[in-house]
Amino acid sequence: MKLYDYLDSGNGYKVRLTLAQLGIACDWEERDILRGATRTPEFLARNPNGRIPALELDDGTCLAESNAIIWYLAEGSPLVPDDRLLRAQVLQWMFFEQYSHEPYVATPRFIVKHLPVDSPRRAELPDRLERGRAALAVMERHLTAHRFFVGERYTLADIALYAYTHVADQGGHDLAPYPQLRAWLDRVASQPGYRPLMARPAARAVR
Amino acid sequence: MKLYDYLDSGNGYKVRLTLAQLGIACDWEERDILRGATRTPEFLARNPNGRIPALELDDGTCLAESNAIIWYLAEGSPLVPDDRLLRAQVLQWMFFEQYSHEPYVATPRFIVKHLPVDSPRRAELPDRLERGRAALAVMERHLTAHRFFVGERYTLADIALYAYTHVADQGGHDLAPYPQLRAWLDRVASQPGYRPLMARPAARAVR
Numbered sequence: 001m002k003l004y005d006y007l008d009s010g011n012g013y014k015v016r017l018t019l020a021q022l023g024i025a026c027d028w029e030e031r032d033i034l035r036g037a038t039r040t041p042e043f044l045a046r047n048p049n050g051r052i053p054a055l056e057l058d059d060g061t062c063l064a065e066s067n068a069i070i071w072y073l074a075e076g077s078p079l080v081p082d083d084r085l086l087r088a089q090v091l092q093w094m095f096f097e098q099y100s101h102e103p104y105v106a107t108p109r110f111i112v113k114h115l116p117v118d119s120p121r122r123a124e125l126p127d128r129l130e131r132g133r134a135a136l137a138v139m140e141r142h143l144t145a146h147r148f149f150v151g152e153r154y155t156l157a158d159i160a161l162y163a164y165t166h167v168a169d170q171g172g173h174d175l176a177p178y179p180q181l182r183a184w185l186d187r188v189a190s191q192p193g194y195r196p197l198m199a200r201p202a203a204r205a206v207r
Numbered sequence: 208m209k210l211y212d213y214l215d216s217g218n219g220y221k222v223r224l225t226l227a228q229l230g231i232a233c234d235w236e237e238r239d240i241l242r243g244a245t246r247t248p249e250f251l252a253r254n255p256n257g258r259i260p261a262l263e264l265d266d267g268t269c270l271a272e273s274n275a276i277i278w279y280l281a282e283g284s285p286l287v288p289d290d291r292l293l294r295a296q297v298l299q300w301m302f303f304e305q306y307s308h309e310p311y312v313a314t315p316r317f318i319v320k321h322l323p324v325d326s327p328r329r330a331e332l333p334d335r336l337e338r339g340r341a342a343l344a345v346m347e348r349h350l351t352a353h354r355f356f357v358g359e360r361y362t363l364a365d366i367a368l369y370a371y372t373h374v375a376d377q378g379g380h381d382l383a384p385y386p387q388l389r390a391w392l393d394r395v396a397s398q399p400g401y402r403p404l405m406a407r408p409a410a411r412a413v414r
Contacts, residue, residue: 048345049307063295065302072295088270088279091298095272098306100256138255 002027002056004046008113009033010106010163011066012053013197017159018070021193022077026055028201034114066163067094070156079156089150093157096138104132106164109171129172136168136178143180147187154191162188167197209234209263211253215320216240217313217370218273219260220404224366225277228400229284233262235408241321273370274301277363286363296357300364303345311339313371316378336379343375343385350387354394361398369395374404 003019003026005012019026031037031052039050046062047054055063055072063069071094074080081087108128111121139161142149149157166185168175175182188194210226210233212219226233238244238259246257253269254261262270262279270276278301281287288294315335318328346368349356356364373392375382382389395401 048348049303057292061292063292063299065299065306067302068295068299071298072291075291075294084279084282085264085268085270087282088275091278092270092272092275095274095302095305096256098302099272099309102306103310141255 001058002029004029004031004038004043004052004054004056006031006033006052007198007200009052010109010167010197011102014066014159014163015053015055015069015073016199016201017163017195018073018079018156020195021191022073022079023193024073028203067098067156067160070159074156079154079159081151081155083151086151086155090155090157093149094160096135097160100138101132101135101161102164104128104130104135105168105171105173107171108132108173109164109167112171125172132168132171132173136165136173136175136181139165139184140178140181143184148184154188158184158188163197208265209236211236211238211245211250211259211261211263213238213240213259214405214407216259217316217374217404218309221273221366221370222260222262222276222280223406223408224370224402225280225286225363227402228398229280229286230400231280235410274305274363274367277366281363286361286366288358288362290358293358293362297362297364300356301367303342304367307345308339308342308368309371311335311337311342312375312378312380314378315339315380316371316374319378332379339375339378339380343372343380343382343388346372346391347385347388350391355391361395365391365395370404 003015005015005028007030031043033052037043038047038052044050046056047064049064051064053066053069055069057063063072071080080090108125111119111125115121146152148154149161162185165181166189210222212222212235214237238250240259244250245254245259251257253263254271256271258271260273260276262276264270270279278287287297315332318326318332322328353359355361356368369392372388373396
């Protein structure tokens with residue numbers, strides 16, 4: 001398998017973390033999203049939506065969408081519960097992450113970290129940060145009664161939500177008002193096989 | 208089970224359509240999202256993210272996020288493939304729907320249909336419609352070579368993408384440039400057990 005990725009991407013990091021924690025080897029190729037390297041005809045043939053991460057399987061099939069990729073990798077492992085309701089709850093938090101969290105936690109970080117200081121997209125920040133705080137408050141409320149997001153143990157729901165939450169400050173979010181969330185970040189970072197966001201994989205293997 | 212819903216919601220419609228096609232009975236209660244009926248303390252205790260649809264199970268557990276709800280309902284049925292890769296591809300399109308499609312196809316419809324003509328949110332329409340056209344083009348390209356989104360048969364991926372695509376014109380999208388997509392809409396609407404978006408369920412049962 002080969003993962004097309006961008007090192008600073010939290011969505012890519014979800015896949016790298018899952019691969020590492022499951023002990024799965026995978027080739028790794030970085031694509032510079034800031035220079036359009038995911039919008040070339042050659043890349044669009046792999047993922048017509050023009051985004052990393054994309055996982056190319058040995059038969060050439062290419063799987064897109066970070067949360068679908070980690071589901072593919074982790075089904076049958078302890079990261080995906082066997083119970084039908086718990087599995088749906090993992091997906092619930094993963095869809096929450098993509099719809100109510102990522103655009104308001106990850107996108108501000110992208111704007112602040114990668115766009116020019118005078119980018120017109122800075123005008124989006126007040127609204128995005130307000131919605132981001134709403135998402136962080138939903139997480140804080142849940143974690144007041146739970147150690148992890150689903151089933152009181154570490155699952156893909158935690159990986160999906162950790163990826164951009166733990167670097168939310170880089171987009172202008174202040175995590176001080178969320179003590180339960182900060183304690184959960186520490187619990188995730190102490191899981192076996194944890195690796196940090198910016199740990200560059202060898203080109204030959206993520207493991 | 209009881210579904211908290213809003214009749215005009217495409218996200219709610221995904222659940223109604225799945226229930227109908229699987230022949231599952233379910234109580235139904237409408238919440239007026241335009242009057243804040245999903246942001247009351249009583250509703251937030253069910254879904255802290257304050258959104259419909261939410262499915263309350265017989266033990267009181269409440270499941271949120273439309274795509275997680277239909278996954279819960281349909282696992283083990285023909286709407287979710289048995290094969291691991293096909294299952295991940297269904298999820299790929301469902302995450303595509305929530306991240307790259309819904310905000311740019313459903314939200315314009317909400318702005319046009321439910322907000323005042325002088326709402327400041329109308330200023331969002333040009334950008335949202337442009338991104339929506341990109342999502343529709345990705346679908347059109349895929350459907351040029353496929354009858355359905357995954358495995359050449361009707362799955363949850365089709366239900367998730369159909370819900371807002373078939374009413375995209377109500378938000379200002381023109382589907383004329385997407386002939387493969389329009390043919391696919393017809394194929395979905397001819398599936399056994401199909402029901403239209405605005406078919407109001409009896410309060411006692413969706414079936």
